[in-house]
Amino acid sequence: MTLRVRAWRGGAEGRFQEFEVPRRESQTVLDVVTHIQRHIDPSLAYRFACRVGMCGSCAMTVNGKPRWTCRTHVDKVAKDGRLELAPLANLPVVRDLVADMREFFDKWARARGQFSPTATRADRFAKVEPQGAERREADAGIECIGCGVCYAACDVVAWNRDYLGPAALNRAWTLVNDARDGGNAERLRAVAGDAGCHSCHTLMSCTELCPKQLSPTRSIAGLKRATRGVAFGGEGE
Amino acid sequence: MSVRLEARLWWAQRVTAAFLAFFVAVHLATIIYAVHAGLGAAEVLARTRGNVAWALFYSLFVLAASIHGAIGLRTIAAEWLRWRGAPANAAAASIAVALALLGLRAVAAVTLP
Amino acid sequence: MKRARSHPGWWAFIVHRVSGIALALFLPAHFLALGTALSGEARLDEFLRWTDRPLVKAAEWILVMLLAAHLAGGLRLLALEFLPWREWQKALAAAAAGFAIAAGLLFALAR
Numbered sequence: 001m002t003l004r005v006r007a008w009r010g011g012a013e014g015r016f017q018e019f020e021v022p023r024r025e026s027q028t029v030l031d032v033v034t035h036i037q038r039h040i041d042p043s044l045a046y047r048f049a050c051r052v053g054m055c056g057s058c059a060m061t062v063n064g065k066p067r068w069t070c071r072t073h074v075d076k077v078a079k080d081g082r083l084e085l086a087p088l089a090n091l092p093v094v095r096d097l098v099a100d101m102r103e104f105f106d107k108w109a110r111a112r113g114q115f116s117p118t119a120t121r122a123d124r125f126a127k128v129e130p131q132g133a134e135r136r137e138a139d140a141g142i143e144c145i146g147c148g149v150c151y152a153a154c155d156v157v158a159w160n161r162d163y164l165g166p167a168a169l170n171r172a173w174t175l176v177n178d179a180r181d182g183g184n185a186e187r188l189r190a191v192a193g194d195a196g197c198h199s200c201h202t203l204m205s206c207t208e209l210c211p212k213q214l215s216p217t218r219s220i221a222g223l224k225r226a227t228r229g230v231a232f233g234g235e236g237e
Numbered sequence: 238m239s240v241r242l243e244a245r246l247w248w249a250q251r252v253t254a255a256f257l258a259f260f261v262a263v264h265l266a267t268i269i270y271a272v273h274a275g276l277g278a279a280e281v282l283a284r285t286r287g288n289v290a291w292a293l294f295y296s297l298f299v300l301a302a303s304i305h306g307a308i309g310l311r312t313i314a315a316e317w318l319r320w321r322g323a324p325a326n327a328a329a330a331s332i333a334v335a336l337a338l339l340g341l342r343a344v345a346a347v348t349l350p
Numbered sequence: 351m352k353r354a355r356s357h358p359g360w361w362a363f364i365v366h367r368v369s370g371i372a373l374a375l376f377l378p379a380h381f382l383a384l385g386t387a388l389s390g391e392a393r394l395d396e397f398l399r400w401t402d403r404p405l406v407k408a409a410e411w412i413l414v415m416l417l418a419a420h421l422a423g424g425l426r427l428l429a430l431e432f433l434p435w436r437e438w439q440k441a442l443a444a445a446a447a448g449f450a451i452a453a454g455l456l457f458a459l460a461r
Contacts, residue, residue: 159316192240193239193241202431224247261421265414265418268414279395309370340377343384347387
């Protein structure tokens with residue numbers, strides 16, 4: 001039994017190259033890509049690291065959907081023995097199956113996805129009630145590992161070059177709800193407007209495909225409410 | 238366009254949407270009733286001519302729809318036609334004004350005694 | 351565009367957007383038609399008789415459905431954006447579709 005695999009070769013310009021890969025039990029797409037690179041064509045470029053579904057490095061487009069290859073069983077996706085592999089969408093291509101993630105992380109920074117401390121090591125610990133409403137909102141989105149699947153899945157990212165995207169906005173929301181953080185004035189301004197939360201159309205592809213079952217849509221809905229002050233109030237609170 | 242103004246457009250879209258939900262519900266019910274009762278022009282106009290309540294209702298309906306539609310079209314132009322910036326914003330504003338004028342004229346047509 | 355799209359949220363979006371475009375295009379025509387009443391009842395009656403043909407009646411029915419669909423989709427969005435988040439809100443897409451179809455049926459049966 002063999003798989004017919006088409007893999008993207010090249011950069012923005014390129015073509016799909018066909019490979020035949022032996023089919024095995026419990027095979028993942030990462031196994032398939034690795035087989036191609038090790039036994040057929042060593043020039044194939046792709047990313048992976050942990051190979052056990054923790055790091056998100058192996059994210060790429062598999063049969064049209066962005067997924068983690070290490071956590072995608074071939075049986076689940078290659079219904080007719082065919083696989084099509086391409087780099088993550090919405091990002092520039094470095095080579096073959098490798099996408100350039102810089103814009104993804106630049107937007108993370110533009111959304112003020114960094115923690116702004118309000119205390120020093122000389123101060124006492126912050127006391128944050130874990131079951132409080134704010135902390136639970138933050139916790140619902142905190143497990144993001146920045147794999148880029150949501151960004152690749154989002155049509156608004158494709159249609160609006162400036163749109164910060166689900167991951168950056170989700171991270172901003174977790175910080176908006178972080179009682180220890182002091183950067184909300186700037187952050188709420190950063191995530192508002194046509195480049196921010198107000199461009200989310202609740203398509204929910206991000207929520208549908210997030211490998212950690214997060215819901216950026218939920219976080220962005222929270223930001224829409226939280227940015228009322230940017231529209232009508234004093235500066236951003 | 239400033240972030241503040243963009244955020245305000247979003248809110249205008251939602252607020253008009255909330256009003257339109259009510260207006261459209263009434264309008265749909267009215268249409269279904271009128272069709273069911275087989276109303277022709279005479280009957281329709283007999284109900285609306287000189288009626289201040291209908292005039293007010295439809296005027297607000299027109300204004301809300303003009304704003305709501307124009308903002309929506311602006312978003313679609315930006316995302317699907319890649320048309321953004323000052324000219325696109327001006328076009329959207331013009332559409333809002335044009336719809337409002339045409340609409341208020343129509344309201345006048347059916348409610349003026 | 352090769353993005354993964356076969357889920358309810360995507361369909362809800364596309365229906366909402368397409369119906370919005372259709373309604374935005376229809377609205378000026380609607381206003382102009384009603385405006386003919388300015389020239390007297392006869393003009394409006396003339397126009398309404400013109401609309402008494404099957405193709406126009408079908409188009410009217412589609413417009414009513416589109417209006418109902420846009421309304422239902424809009425209510426779903428307002429719920430998702432302003433109410434506290436609940437998992438069943440995903441089912442709102444199905445509810446919206448149901449409402450639109452119901453409205454269309456009512457309109458069709460009313461004739």
